[in-house]
Amino acid sequence: MSDLIDIKVNVNGQLYERSVEPRMLLSDFIRFELGLGGTHVGCEHGVCGTCTILFDGKPQRSCITFAVLADGHTIETVESLGTPEKMSTLQQAFQEKHGAQCGFCTPGILMTMTAFLKENPHPSEEEIREGIDGNLCRCTGYQNIIEAVKLAAENMDSKS
Amino acid sequence: MEIKGDYTFNGPRPVVWSVLRDVNILATAIPGETTLKPISATEYEGSIKLKIGPVSGVFAGKLTVADEVVPESCTLIIEGKGGAGFAKGTGYIKLTEQPDNKTLMQYTGELGIGGKLASVGQRMIDSVAKSMIKGGLEKLEKEVAQRL
Amino acid sequence: MEKKYLGQRVIRNEDPRILTGRGKYMADITYHNMLHAAFLRSDYPHAKLNSVDISAALEIPGVIAIYTAEDLGDYWHPGPVLVPAPHSIPGITANSRTQIPIVKDIIHHQGEVLAMVVAENRYIAEDALASIYVDSDPLDAVENVEAALKPGSPLVHEELGTNIATYVRQERGNFAECKTKADHVIHQKFIMDRGSAGAMENRGFCANWDEDAQQLTIHCNTQSPSGLRNSMAAWFGIPEQRVRVVVPFVGGGFGPKVMTNQPEEVLCTFASIKLHRPVKWLEDRAENFIGTTAERVQVHDCEIAFNKDGKVLGVRDSFLYDTGAFNPYTATIPLNTQTHTTGMYDIPVFLTEFTSVFTNKMICSPVRGAGRTYGVFVMERMLDMVARKLNVDPAKVREINLIAAEAKFPLETGIIAQDFAQFVLDSGNYPAVLKKAREMIGYEDFKKNQQPKFRAEGRYVGIGLVLFTENTGVGPYEGTKITVGNSGKVFASSIYGTQGQGHFTVFAQIVADQIGCKVEDVIIETGDTDKFAWGTGTFASRGATVLGNAYHHTATLVRAKILATASRLFNVPESELELGDGMVKVADMPDKFIKLGDLATKANPMRGTIKPGTEPGLEATGFYAPPYGATAYGAAAAIMEIDPLSFNIKFHKFIFVDDCGTVINPMILDGQLHGGIQMGVGNAYFEKLVYDENAQLLNGSLMDYLIPRATDMPTKMEIGHLNTPSPLNPLGIKGVGESGTIPIPPLYCQAIEDAFNLPDLFITEVPLSPSIVYSLVEEAKAKK
Known part of the structure; x- marks a missing residue:
């Protein structure tokens, strides 16, 4: 076993100081060190996108990122978006349009789309489809996910 | 997977042959931390540390030299296994004298791999094998030059 | 009875938890003293195992135990047949070989478990895997189903003397005779391969043996909580009433998670019993590809006999089915193929026979579609051949051969199905x-x-x-228990596994319609064998049909109790009572009503008496079994x-x-x-x-x-x-x-x-x- 390394990471607005093994994955750090279980792990080789978090605002696969690389950086996970009582506009749209079935890939898709909508608040259907192309979902055939993102963009628009 | 190719050394055939049959040189020609020690005149045991895409590990194995026709041709049989899978290969090497004191090496081989190495590393194996052969031949070439 | 919810587009009750990352999946299950398991799996598809040297791995700090076949003692034995052969069909061949928890002598497929490491964390457990030395001699392997049947082929199970697992022949009419009467007969070979279920969540299992309480608690993302409970109870000699299986949210099932008696399940349970600590295993994706059952190839040799007007007289389909190294699920997949080939077509003569073949590959078990796909594939392709031969539009050929709208249903097909x-x-x-x-x-x-x-x-x-x-x-059946609580919430539990199909909503809709409450006030509880002990599992697209009707039936029983209790309370006949908006109202008397929660409280008095011959509370248990x-x-x-x-x-x-x-x-x-x-x-x-x-x-x-x-x-x-x-x-x-x-x-x-x-x-x-x-x-x- 290797020596522990001290890191400071801002996760969902809170600063955490921990000592971790250099080989600890960021996904495991978020899940098991910080107890934030919303970030799921689907493939552990960076393909499925389930573990996507925002790293300094940009979507990143936490399963192929070492926790030590997050030292001094800002992480956002699905827990930052909303609560069961008060879901975000995007989450509400996913409920309204049935954009989630088993819900396992959903946190990764929500994080990817949160960043996507910030960059492109008025996306076309085709742009949304390409935007989620890096995230695998086995339940929905993606159609209702795309509908949900479309609705969320509309609702964000009418709110602003 | 089939391996096939040729390479022309800037040196006469007996020198090239001596380099090829020098186990210490052969070990350095294989990238990674490779050890090879003879257990008989034609058999060697050792280990090689390999990284193919996401799969890496130490493979313990055996190298056998067969059908040796000095300084012309031989068959190499490699068997190895480790935590990341296993490999079994047969290669045939032929040296032909060329004008200007050069030597043409022709090689053909079959490599079978299994385990995680095959199921996860498959897409990278071709290019890794090619780059290993290229790197190895360059090392051998240097050694030939030194012995001239 | 008003159908307020049935048929409506109701948004899902479960979504707020799922969408906010609050839903708990297998990876979230944890105990403070939990250990982590990792498995050493075979690289070779077929080999003789000589020895497994664990000595170096045991030296690694944080490694608690390493088990090989010998350590299991009497717990080492092949697993049970999960689905028996269709013995009602005459003349079948049925050679059964079931999976073993850990290899003792012969490795039968890549990914088979050779050793189990239990460690303080997953990282250490995987470190230890790399330090285990396996000595094995590879044997010639069987990959191709056709080659597997040729003389001289290596044998997956040497002692059987053949690679044939199952042979079943079913015939409606007489195909040989039918062929002689047809204008055309076309002969064609088809191959269809299918793959991994690919659920986004891999398998996971956590066993916690409580020595003091003599109770085994299992968390697992199984599709069959009852099957898992019964199998672990039987394997370890624990009464099934002392085995509790709890299924958290599941990240997709699609078939393989219905398999029980899996090596990892047996071994984690074994380790927990040995070590008196919870032992958990989470499969990774690389393991899933070699360690989880999947579906695979069928090779079909087909003939179709038809007349020049496009009418199909008969079909023959002789196919090989790759069952993998073991066949615990026997013939569910090929039987589904047989029953779905002629589909909705009026094809008088049908000869269907299959040979299920052992190969040195992972076990084949149903994946969404589960055998039906192959039958539909060959039939639809054959109809396209007919269309080409006769130069008729493919849709027209289908129209010519459909069973008529006026046909007298139910229609018997003469072919035995997966339920025998x-x-x-x-x-x-x-x-x-x-x-x-x-x-x-x-x-x-x-x-x-x-x-x-x-x-x-x-x-x-x-x-x-x-x-x-x-x-x-x-079938066979599903059951539920529905309770109206003092809170007015309706708890409706079953043992069913749920993997994202919206069960928390669709079953709530069915129950809410009967009870007269809001759909969000029906709490569907699934997959906890202590909440409801009876049922079978999620397979064969049976949730909505079998469990849905069980919920409906049980809800009618609760409804009857509500009406009877309210009738006594208000002293009015049941016919004058109305259920709706979470309360019971007396018709035309706006001030006479009671909320369901209050009625539940009254139905369960803490003092006094209840009417002899009645039961306390607003609760019922019911079942549904389809013919x-x-x-x-x-x-x-x-x-x-x-x-x-x-x-x-x-x-x-x-x-x-x-x-x-x-x-x-x-x-x-x-x-x-x-x-x-x-x-x-x-x-x-x-x-x-x-x-x-x-x-x-x-x-x-x-x-x-x-x-x-x-x-x-x-x-x-x-x-x-x-x-x-x-x-x-x-x-x-x-x-x-x-x-x-x-x-x-x-x-x-x-x-x-x-x-x-x-x-x-x-x-x-x-x-x-x-x-x-x-x-x-x-x-x-x-x-x-």
């Missing part, structure tokens, strides 16, 4: 589904007006239209364009028509179809587990095994519905879970052929891929 009863078509209007599909896709318009234009422009745009049936909702499965059916049609350079497919239009009887929730229904279609797209164009000739898997990662992405899917899946209620159950429901998957591969074949319009392009093997279609097109062009 005769396969019966319970109800349906098949011409209507074809008609609707033609209209929705614009079949005639495309053929007549659009396609000639595309062809003139040199574009490859083709249309396909195929039909399918799906036998769903088989046989209800058969859903439908059509898929598409207009697709193939890019002549990349051979990627772009959909101009995609439609799907489905008749699953009564619809509970159209939003969830369409979602089920979307996901099914996606898996069908994978089966048609992307997903294949590739093995080399030594049965070595070559594409065991999501980089190389391609699950369809968003841009691989039709841009719009338009869904149409017919509603022919099943006469078999009170709600008239038929299942839908697998429908979407079933017809997609033959749809791709037909449309691709239509796009290229080459006489020698006829596709007989799936899955396809861009490069395969490119090669087929080039070959066909060369012949021209």
Whole structure:
């Protein structure tokens, strides 16, 4: 076993100081060190996108990122978006349009789309489809996910 | 997977042959931390540390030299296994004298791999094998030059 | 009885938890003193195991224990047969070989468990795997089902003297005779491969043996909590009443998670009993590819006998089925193939026989579609052959051969199904589904007006239209317990596994309609064997049909109790009572009402008496058992364009028509179809587990095994519905879970052929891929 390394990471607005093994994955750090279980792990080789978090605002696969690389950086996970009582506009749209079935890939898709909508608040259907192309979902055939993102963009628009 | 190719050394055939049959040189020609020690005149045991895409590990194995026709041709049989899978290969090497004191090496081989190495590393194996052969031949070439 | 919720688009009760990352899945299950397991798996598909040296691995700090076969003692034995052979069929051959928890002498497939490491954390456990030395001698392996039956083939199970696992022959009419009477007979070989279930969440298992309480608690993302409870109880000699299985949210099932007695389940339980600590294992994706059951190849040798008017007289289908190294699920998949081949067609003569073959590959078990896909594939392809031979439109050939709308249902087929009863078509209007599909896709318009234009422009745009049936909702039974709580919330529990199908909502809709409460006030509790002990599991698209009707029946019992209790309370006849808005009201007397929660409190007094002969509380338990499965059916049609350079497919239009009887929730229904279609797209164009000739898997990662992405899917899946209620159950429901998957591969074949319009392009093997279609097109062009 290797020596522990001290890191400071801002996760969902809170600063955490921990000592971790250099080989600890960021996904495991978020899940098991910080107890934030919303970030799921689907493939552990960076393909499925389930573990996507925002790293300094940009979507990143936490399963192929070492926790030590997050030292001094800002992480956002699905827990930052909303609560069961008060879901975000995007989450509400996913409920309204049935954009989630088993819900396992959903946190990764929500994080990817949160960043996507910030960059492109008025996306076309085709742009949304390409935007989620890096995230695998086995339940929905993606159609209702795309509908949900479309609705969320509309609702964000009418709110602003 | 089939391996096939040729390479022309800037040196006469007996020198090239001596380099090829020098186990210490052969070990350095294989990238990674490779050890090879003879257990008989034609058999060697050792280990090689390999990284193919996401799969890496130490493979313990055996190298056998067969059908040796000095300084012309031989068959190499490699068997190895480790935590990341296993490999079994047969290669045939032929040296032909060329004008200007050069030597043409022709090689053909079959490599079978299994385990995680095959199921996860498959897409990278071709290019890794090619780059290993290229790197190895360059090392051998240097050694030939030194012995001239 | 008002149907306020049944048939309505109700948004899901479970979504707020799932969408905010609060839903707990297997990876979230934890105990403070929990240990982590990792498994050393065989690299070789077939080998003699000489020894496993664990001494170096045991030295690693944090390693608690390492187990090999010897350590299991009497707990080492092959697992049980999970589904028996169909012994009601005369003349069957049934050789059974079941999985063992850990290899003792012979390795039968890549991925088989050789050793188990238990450590303080997963990282250390995996470190230890790399330090275990295995000495084994590889043996010749069996990869191909046809080669496996040739003399001199290596044998997967030497002592059997053959690689034949099961042989079943069923015949309706006499095919040999039928052939002599037909105008034409065509003979064709077809190959269909299917792959991994590919649930986004891999398997997981956590066993906690409480020595003090003599209680085993298991958390697992199983599709069959009751099956798992019973199997672990039997394996370890614990009364099943002392085994509790709890299933958290599950990240997709699609079939393999129904398997019980899996090596990891046995070994984690064993380790927990030995170590008196909770032991948990989470499968990773690389393990999933070699350690989890999947579906795989069938090779069909077919004949179709038909007349010059296009009427099919008979079909013969002799097929080989790759069952893998063991066959605990025996013949569910090939029986499903046999029962779905002639589908909704009126084909008087049908000879179907299969040979299930052992190979040195992972065990084959049902994956969404579960055998039906192969039958539908060969039948739809054969009808396309008839269309070509007679130069008739493919849709017309189908129309000629459909079972008539006036047919007298139920229709017996003479073929024994996966539930060992005769396969019966319970109800349906098949011409209507074809008609609707033609209209929705614009079949005639495309053929007549659009396609000639595309062809003139040199574009490859083709249309396909195929039909399918799906036998769903088989027995034996499901049951539920429903309780109205003092809070007014209604708790409705079953043992059923749930993997994202919207059970927390659709069953709540059924219950809420009977109880007269809000759908969000019905709390569906699933997959905890201590909450409800009876039931079987999630398979064969049976949730909505079997459990849905059990919920309905039980809710009517609770409704009767509510009415009886309120009748006594208000001293009015039940006929004057109304249920709604979470309360019982006396008709026409606005001030006489009681909330359900208050009524529940009154029905369970803490002092005094209740009326003798009655039961306290507002609670009932009920069951539903179908006589046989209800058969859903439908059509898929598409207009697709193939890019002549990349051979990627772009959909101009995609439609799907489905008749699953009564619809509970159209939003969830369409979602089920979307996901099914996606898996069908994978089966048609992307997903294949590739093995080399030594049965070595070559594409065991999501980089190389391609699950369809968003841009691989039709841009719009338009869904149409017919509603022919099943006469078999009170709600008239038929299942839908697998429908979407079933017809997609033959749809791709037909449309691709239509796009290229080459006489020698006829596709007989799936899955396809861009490069395969490119090669087929080039070959066909060369012949021209």
